[in-house]
Amino acid sequence: MSDWTETYRPTSLSEVRGNDKAVSKLAEWADTWDDHREAVIVHGSPGIGKTSAAHALAADRGWETVELNASDKRTGDVIERFAGRAARNATLGGSAAGGGAAGGDTASRQLVIVDEADNIHGNYDRGGASAITDLVKESGQPIVLIANDYYEMSRGLRNACQEIEFRDVSARSIVPVLRDICRREDVAFESDALERIAERNAGDLRGAVNDLQAIAEGRDRIELADVVTGDRDRSLGIFPFLDAVLKEEGARDALESAYAVDETPDDLTKWIEGNLLKVYDADEATRAYDFLANADVWLGRVRATQDYSYWRYVTDNAAAGTAAARDGTAGGWTRWGRPQFWPASDATADAVVQRIAAAEGCSMATARREILPFLAAMTHHCSPRELTVGMAAAYDLDASEVAFVTGSGESTNKVAGIVEDAQDRREQLLEEHAAGAFAGGPDRDAADDGDAEADGNDEDAAELGNVAKSDGDSDSAGSADSELAAGDSSDDASTDDASTDDDGDDDQLGLGDFA
Secondary structure (H helix, E strand, O other), rough: OOHHHHHHHOOOOOOOOOOOOHHHHHHHHHHHHHHHHEEEEEEEEOOOOOOOOHHHHHHHHEEEEEEOOOOOOOOHHHHHOOOOHHHEEEEOOOOOOOOOOOOHHHOOEEEEOOOOHHHHOOOOOOOOOHHHHHHHHOOOOEOOOOOOOOOOOOOOHOOOOOEEEEOOHHHHHHHHHHHHHHHHOEEEEOOOHHHHHHHHHOOOOHHEEEEEEEEHHHOEEEHHHHHHOOOOOOOHHHHHHHHHHHHHHOHHHEEEEHHOOOOOOOHHHHHHHHHHHHHHHHHHHHHHHHHHHHHHHHHHHHHHHHOHHHHHHHHHHHHHHHHHHHOOOOOOOOOOOOOOOOOOOHHHHHHHHHHHHHHHHOOOOHHHHHHHHHHHHHHHHHOOOHHHHHHHHHHHHHHHHHHHHHOOOOOHHHHHHHHHHHHHHHHHHHHHOOOOOOOOOOOOHHHHHHHHHOOOHHHHHOOOOOOOOOOEEEEHHHHHHHHHHOOOOOOOOHHHHHHHHHHHHHHOHHHHHHO
16 A cells, blocks of 8 residues: 555645645745745644645646755765755756746746755764755755754754744644545545544644554544544644643643653743743733742752752743743744753854853853843844944954854844954954054154044044043043053153053953943
């Protein structure tokens, strides 16, 4: 018997069930591709029709498809050889693919489909993640990336693509599909039996079709008694869990949802805390934060004793307590986000924390817990720009590190401009702190010239925090400038010593020097 999920795979977008809005967005993305020329990430739970929709889109428009799935060895070389060739407007045979890339003959296009794009890792996928990111930025053909977990993909890749979310397919949408398959396979059925199959698969259309085939094998009629009553062992996704705790369920059901999620209690607590204020009002949030504080106390006990039996109290407070703090239920759809200050294990996050700790003279734990969150809040999306430039200069951050702190796209012109200005500011400040070391031994006249020049640039010096301002004392400010910028010598030896000491202290630059 052939696989029914393949036999009855949709051949047109009009046959894709249960995600009408997402399907419309996908069609619009394809129709306007010449205008934006961006890849798209189609994400959602397994089995809801993401890959089928991509192939149906290609069929509707007469496009060839090139697909890389999890069974392929998706190294950087393989991606470049197959998907890269197609995306850069060449057929697998090596010939040019017509006018597709130029926006002429759209029927000559090739749709590159990368399945499980959020799961490119391990030895076989070495170099694959960076190759995918380069691919979507340079592509001359449309690319669809299929993912279960949108936030498992790198921020740079997400920022380079459009995003379409496929929601779980409702039982009401699954039943007509099962009914149609039964009729085409000449299998009689009881309506209750099909409804039971749809309900127990909880949004997984592919799973429902697989269950139907397994039950129908060897039968010409399906009855309710034939359907196994036990539900399939399915873990709950993090977003349905947040719906349950923060919007829908009471304390008991929220606690059961927490046990069904494949996440540890400490991670669940961070997810709840990071999304709480999107739906809770001030009074609800006040009560909820009391429970989250208790959860954090129990987490501290777990870390101190390594006794993970205390995790149950973390879950009680974080899930059940937070749900109990709600006055009622909330409807509609909420865009849940990954916690902003997710404990970083990647090299970029660690590098940022190390730079902050070194510049501010604190531990990495303090930098991560107390300083980084404030920097991220103050420079969110690189605004205000001058403060962001000052931060990047103070800690000598590159583009990826600025993007990590601010939440902006690493490849954007905004981030690139900030990094460039920050480097200019560092060079300017280092030269001023050099006390004339690069001037080839300035004499008294050169120092006097430096005084005059510094007097005309009080505003710039004040911006860098190197001039001690006093009310109405412009002469003092000018003198301070001249000593810093040109290394002015003075008849007073004690003044020379103090100036030298200040220069020595300023060798260790922190955010205050750039604010």
